[in-house]
Amino acid sequence: MLLVLLTLVACLTVVARRSDAPWALSFRLYLVVALVVVVLRVVFRVLLGGQYGDTVLLDLPEIPLPDFAAGITLLGPVTSESLLFGLYDGMRLGALLVCVGAANSLANPKRLLASLPPALYEVGTAVVIALSLFPQLAESVQRVRRARRLRGDPGRGIGALRRIVVPVLEDALERSLALAASMDARGYGRSGNLSAPWRRVTGTLLVAGLVGLCVGSYAFLDSTAPQVLAWPMLVGGVVLAVAGFVTAGRRVTRTRYRPDRWRPAELLTAGTGIAVAVLATVALRQRPDVAYTDPATWPALSGLALVAVLLGVVPAFATPLPADQARTDAADEPAAREEVAA
Amino acid sequence: MTTMVRWHDLTFTYEGAPEPTLRGVDLEVAESELVLVAGRTGTGKSTLLRTVNGLVPRFTGGLLEGDVLVGGRSVRDHTTRELAHLVGYVGQDPLRTFVTDTVEEELAYGMEQLGLEPQTMRRRVEEVLDLLGIADLRHRALRTLSGGQQQRVAIGSVLTMHPRLLVLDEPTSALDPTAAEDVLGTLARLVEDLGLTVLMAEHRMERVIPFADRLLVVQDGEVTAGPTREMLLTSPVAPPVVELGRLAGWAPLPVTVRDARRRSRALAEALGSPPAAVRPPAGRPLLRADGVTVRYGRTVAVREVSVSVGAGTVVGVMGRNGSGKSSLLWALQGTGRRDAGTVEVLGEDPGGATPARARSLVGLVPQTAADLLYLESVDEECRAADRQSEAPDGTCRDLLDRLAPGIDGDHHPRDLSEGQQLALVLALVLTARPRVVALDEPTRGLDYEAKEMLGRIVRQLVAEGRGVLVASHDVEFVARVADEVVVMAGGEVVSAGPVDRVLAESPAFAPQMSKILGPGWLTVDQVREVLV
Structure with missing residues (x-):
């Protein structure tokens, strides 16, 4: 019940605040994938029996399998409990996908990049460019498919795929090279004057920090590991890594033109996101049955949880409309947070 | 006059090519000169322009012999990015070279890479917006601009870095006549106002010729340079106005429509009335x-x-x-x-x-x-x-x-x-x-x-x-x-x-x-x- 609501909230936000930028066109794809996940889950439940519960809906014959597949049953009686369990399971995953999709189609990846610490800037740029390649690929595919019909192509089979892929990839490669050349010609990746010892210090700090973080989180999650390692290592790792970032950042002479500021709309959006997360956590602590529905009963719903989810709608109306300059990504944060809450 | 670019006995061969694309190029471009590069497609105009900031051979591969000095720095010792503040490079297809999404961000991108102060950046963005007449586009998404506007933004995005040399590779090849006039007019003004050194390849030569100090002609790997009019007499590519001048034997050669019109009275009389258009019989x-x-x-x-x-x-x-x-x-x-x-x-x-x-x-x-x-x-x-x-x-x-x-x-x-x-x-x-x-x-x-x-x-x-x-x-x-x-x-x-x-x-x-x-x-x- 809660999941359906959550999905609706995400959809509403997207519909209300979506721009026509290339990255915004992918939301429909996410919806389709989410639906496929739900359907697959249910189908698998039916196919690979292992049913429990006693409300038999459909009595299918069980197909005997050879010995090496012991433990796996094919078909067999279908019970409403296991069917519902599959459905809920699928919906959980589906809702997660829809939320990620919403965040993806609302956020402008390039603005996200602008908020990265300077030390990560170069890696971030590579990632953002890789991301922005996909909509471009979709555009090329369309163009090439259309052009192919002019040649009277039969258009089926492996050959047809190749006929599309070759020109599209060439186009993508040419575009990437042009972009890379342009970025290079405009000074991307100029390094400041940093002495060799400093560079060594930076590297050591970053590596040590990462090792600390790894060991720390392992000890934290694995209860059998000595607990002495957990918190101190985690904190130590964070400190070292931050120090590494700061020194690495000094190497970069880049500055920022008009950094994004936190204005009311952004604050409100982030605020509602946090509120949704907190409220949902509290609500679910009080009434765990809302989150983990027992397949045998009608899904429960608590008032608090309902309020929590509905709060997520606020940014859909409180944020400014994406104008031509598309300041749209403010709305993505609640979606991301809701996902955590879910 | 100080030298801005110096090709020093440059020979460049693409990988696997039997012949060098450029052979023994030994030329100089002085500061605040506007030099037009002409030549047939595929003769190496782009290659020549791209050697200036090291995009050739760094992005193309190939063997570069000799040297290119830009503002006294050798492209052998300096990477493209280290020359970014000296050389502003604008290519043919602006949309493929945009890194950001909006006009203002695009103008600021290069300055961010140079690490300029935010105040300086704001000031320069405003200056360039005015200079190119695109102030009303400042918040527009780059994808939604027309071709001419995009090309002007691309030029602006390198101008904000205050380069000493502007290199343009056929900046109007994808534009309609009106948009091309716009861009070329803007460039002509920049040359007059800012005294930039400009090196450009352009097939609508007639718009640029009046401002060009010299013409570089690239032919079969050889590059020759000289005063515009002299070079046009023998250039393998020439706009119709120059061809008409050659045909009528006018000397000095007219390079603009205006020049030619003043000279054309006698020719027009000799020619008489224009030939009646030969209409094909209206087929079905x-x-x-x-x-x-x-x-x-x-x-x-x-x-x-x-x-x-x-x-x-x-x-x-x-x-x-x-x-x-x-x-x-x-x-x-x-x-x-x-x-x-x-x-x-x-x-x-x-x-x-x-x-x-x-x-x-x-x-x-x-x-x-x-x-x-x-x-x-x-x-x-x-x-x-x-x-x-x-x-x-x-x-x-x-x-x-x-x-x-x-x-x-x-x-x-x-x-x-x-x-x-x-x-x-x-x-x-x-x-x-x-x-x-x-x-x-x-x-x-x-x-x-x-x-x-x-x-x-x-x-x-x-x-x-x-x-x-x-x-x-x-x-x-x-x-x-x-x-x-x-x-x-x-x-x-x-x-x-x-x-x-x-x-x-x-x-x-x-x-x-x-x-x-x-x-x-x-x-x-x-x-x-x-x-x-």
Whole structure:
């Protein structure tokens, strides 16, 4: 019940605040994938029996399998409990996908990049460019498919795929090279004057920090590991890594033109996101049955949880409309947070 | 005068190429000079320009011998990014080089990389917005700008870095005449106002020549330099005005339309009245379209356009970038969208026919012709085309040999020059024996000579009784090949009729000969015929 609501909230936000930028066109794809996940889950439940519960809906014959597949049953009686369990399971995953999709189609990846610490800037740029390649690929595919019909192509089979892929990839490669050349010609990746010892210090700090973080989180999650390692290592790792970032950042002479500021709309959006997360956590602590529905009963719903989810709608109306300059990504944060809450 | 760029005995060979692309280039460009680079397509103009900031060989591979010094720094010791504050480089296709999404961010991008203070950045962005006249576009998304606006933003995005040298590689090749005038006018002003050193390759030479201090001519790997007028006498590429000057034996050679007009009185008298346009006998209409409308979402790309193409006639479709020319051609071919209206080719609607049938009615060569090529060699492409159109073996190869003789069948289609690629695609399309041939922006990337070849091909097609539609914003080309012209704006037809009348009506679309000798004269060839 809660999941359906959550999905609706995400959809509403997207519909209300979506721009026509290339990255915004992918939301429909996410919806389709989410639906496929739900359907697959249910189908698998039916196919690979292992049913429990006693409300038999459909009595299918069980197909005997050879010995090496012991433990796996094919078909067999279908019970409403296991069917519902599959459905809920699928919906959980589906809702997660829809939320990620919403965040993806609302956020402008390039603005996200602008908020990265300077030390990560170069890696971030590579990632953002890789991301922005996909909509471009979709555009090329369309163009090439259309052009192919002019040649009277039969258009089926492996050959047809190749006929599309070759020109599209060439186009993508040419575009990437042009972009890379342009970025290079405009000074991307100029390094400041940093002495060799400093560079060594930076590297050591970053590596040590990462090792600390790894060991720390392992000890934290694995209860059998000595607990002495957990918190101190985690904190130590964070400190070292931050120090590494700061020194690495000094190497970069880049500055920022008009950094994004936190204005009311952004604050409100982030605020509602946090509120949704907190409220949902509290609500679910009080009434765990809302989150983990027992397949045998009608899904429960608590008032608090309902309020929590509905709060997520606020940014859909409180944020400014994406104008031509598309300041749209403010709305993505609640979606991301809701996902955590879910 | 200090030296800005110095090529020091430069020889450059692309990897695997048997011959060097540039050979023994030894030249200097002084500070605040505007130098125009001319030469046929594929002779190494771009290569020469790109050696200046090290994009060649760093992005292309190949062997560079000798040295290039920019502002006293060698490209051997400095990477492209380290030269970014000295050299501003602007390429042909601005949309492919944009890194950010909006005009203001794009202008600031380079300065961010240089690490300038936020105050300085704000000030320079404002200065450049005003200088280029794009202040009202500051918050616009780059994708939504017109071609001319995009190119001006691309120029602005390097100007904010205050480079000492501006390198422009055919900045107007993708633009319609009005947008190109815009960009070139802006550049001319920059040279006057800022005293920048500018190095540019440009095929609309006549706009730049008045400001150019020197001309570099690239031919067969050799680069020669000299004063503009002298070099133009022998340059392998020249605008129609210069050709007219050479033909009439004027000295000194006129380089602008204005120059030529002042000199042309005697010639105009000698020539007499313009030749009556040789109208082909009005053949039966092969293609008749009525009220064609194409919509994409809420935008109407083509609004109730009616055209007819007769057998043996060439119809030119002209108009600004984005005026609906391509959409119209695709709709007429039957593969593209058509939301309303009727199209009839020999009594059949290509939109309702199977793709195979449609392409035997109307053959279309799209703007990015290379999209149709995907095989490993020219011969394979030709064989595939024969199979696909159920034509006898060798049909396509014969067509190709007639269009562009001497293309090696083992060559990879992507390695051909733009003109050869176009000929190959045209041969593939013609293999299906279409009655009407539509060409979308075929002159893009072609030099004067390749355009002449294309013009001959087009005339040959109509001589065989076909109808031809050519969408183009190349005025001189349309003046040469078309019998009738349709001018589109905002998806509607604003004027249509015989080529000499329509082109003479509008100053933006008038070819140079009509500007010099008056309406009625369209091409240098006409003048040549009368004189001979």
